[in-house]
Amino acid sequence: ETGVTQSPTHLIKTRGQQVTLRCSSQSGHNTVSWYQQALGQGPQFIFQYYREEENGRGNFPPRFSGLQFPNYSSELNVNALELDDSALYLCASSLWVIQDLNHQETQYFGPGTRLLVL
């Protein structure tokens, strides 16, 4: 177990709806990254949060947004759901030590949330 938890485990939504996914970081970690994994594919980077600020974004539209809280837990919000948003959503936490030559430690993943959009 990595100590990274995600909720809910599964979710079914209809096209056009909005969804919020949650992630609790491993103790001592200050950075959370979110990934989308379509069926049969490797995970694709959505965005990363460090100290409550978005700090890097992949090729995803603005309807994908996020938050990071003071306790370093995080949310991923997706508005106006589309059928292609059906995927496994993974969060990963890590420790980023800026003072240490901008060094970022290994990312540890949660179990994921399976989202199905009908």
Place this chain on the structure above:
Amino acid sequence: AQTVTQSQPEMSVQEAETVTLSCTYDTSESDYYLFWYKQPPSRQMILVIRQEAYKQQNATENRFSVNFQKAAKSFSLKISDSQLGDAAMYFCAYRSVHGGSQGNLIFGKGTKLSVKP
């Protein structure tokens, strides 16, 4: 932009035998990290092994070892004494040495490993 390629969609190995999974990558950076992650049917992405590009010595974790060829941009994973619990999707991943917006992992498409009893 960096890319990661896994050319073996599926592999099979007999229990107790050895199997090697291939991975190649493309980058213009000289320093970076490479990873192998395992994803069993439970979906949890589990770190198997990590290699720093500046280290010439190949990383080893128990039955798992890598063959890191920096000039060839190749990073293969060798699993020795394969066990039934090794059956999973295996993903090769690249990450820049820098944090922040460059700190995301870039994954290959994965290799599905089956272990036959």
